[in-house]
Amino acid sequence: MLQINTDNRINRDYGPPPEFRPGPVVSLAEVLAVLRFTRRHVPIISLTCCAALCISILYLIIAVPTFTAKAQLLVNSKLAMVDASAVSTVVESQIAIIKSESIATAVIEKLDLAQDPEFATGQFSSTISRLLGWSKPKSEASAARYALEPFERKLSAKRVGPTFLIEVTFESKNPDRAAEILNALVERYITHQMDNAGLQDAKWVKDRLNELSVQALAAQKALENYRKDGNELADSAATIEKLTAAAESTKNTYDSFRHVVRKTEATQQQTSPVFEASLVAGAFPPLKASWPRARIVLGISALGGLLLGVAIGVLRDLLDRGIYASGQEPRLSAQDGGIIERPVPDAVRPDLQSEASAKARAVRFTGSG
CATH class of the missing domain: 1.10.287 (Helix Hairpins)
Structure with a gap:
């Protein structure tokens, strides 16, 4: 009678069963070890967390708030572009124009930002250089160049998703000043685009x-x-x-x-494509500061204090284990009453216990005087 081995056919079709690999298991001993570690070092962890929170609160009180004004621009191209990479190239090129040095310089000159203390960086070093004769006296052109670096650092522009929208932001310590500078920059950019739209506008x-x-x-x-x-x-x-x-x-x-x-x-x-830029949403003075944010600062400080406390606790445990592993314990000296390190044997054999106890009784404290 013909018999078919179905087990072999199944194994041949589907292969051997997958090997079972158990995931990581946390033992009870590890949990207890963590609990004992936490209980031993609760004072240190609490102290570091409180210190970090106090420092963060002091920072929130002292730090000068920064306000961020926002505006949105729409960049249209008269040429039909179906390629996503071409659209991205067009928008990125317009972002580069917005953040260009020519636009920033025009805004700095229009609003006289070179005389603003927020943008007049490097005054102390430039004064020392002039006194030592290392640089020429500061002129209006050089003052504008000094104001250009902080201006570019406070300016930001990015594309809003896969669209022709560009979000432009500017940071300042004064909310009204931030909105004024951003509106002047947007106006200058649109004027620049209109001037370069075609020869008929030149x-x-x-x-x-x-x-x-x-x-x-x-x-x-x-x-x-x-x-x-x-x-x-x-x-x-x-x-x-x-x-x-x-x-x-x-x-x-x-x-x-x-x-x-x-x-x-x-x-x-x-x-070449001809662009038309239009303002979708103008900049208004922000109602609240963009930085510092109390929740973020307090959360980071609390986490940092916790990690610091754990690190100090681990370091203390390592130091204690190193002292115990060396087989030494502090003893009082018979001569000067100080503390010296003397080796202590790990174990004493039964036949030497009486001799060891006799030696131990022979040690006594005497005064130096």
Whole structure:
């Protein structure tokens, strides 16, 4: 009779059963050891926690609060971009423009931040350098450069998710000052984008077009006036020819410049995106300080005090074990009454107990006088 070994087929199809590995188990002895450690070092841990909390409370009282103003910008591109990496590149490039040195310098000059004590860093070192002759006297340009570093440190800009929104923040000790600086920076950024949106917005292009237009109109008007008043002169034909050539030349120059401007604008719109920045939410003076936060400071100090107390307790236990393992205990000296270290045997054999006790009785205290 044919029999099929189903067990072998199952083992062959599914493989051997997985090996059972028990997880880590905390024994009762370990728990008791932790409890005994905690009970022994409760005074030290409590003392370190209280000291850390006192230091944190003192810091909260002394520390100058910092206020953070926030604003949101929307950056739109006129070119349709379906690639997420291209969109990210566009937004990151605008963030770099917001945090650029040119924008910061313009805001510092507009609000005169170089004279603000919050931004005038390095005054003491620069004064010593000038007294020693190591540097030149401080000018307005150098003062603005000194204010640039703290300004950039207080400024922050980041992208809001996978969108064209940019959140800009600025920190200051004065909430009204923080909102004022941030609004000035946003205004400067939008103005910068509008000035560079295209050649049609450039001031020099408009001025040049107006200048050429005035010249063309003046030449044409001179020609018309001469034709009315200069017909009886002998050289009227030659003069009219010169005026006609001047009028045609100025008109051709004006038309050529307009053609070049339009062609350049069309080329720029096809090769590079044109951005439009708009303000979504302006900056308002913050109602509460962004730092220090009492809960965070107290929580960190309490955790630090607890860890410090545990570390001190572990160190004490290690030192005690080292002393006990060395086999030495403090004894009083017979000569000067001081404390000396004498080795103590770990165990005494039964046949030597009487001799050891006799030696122990022989040791006695005597006065030095």
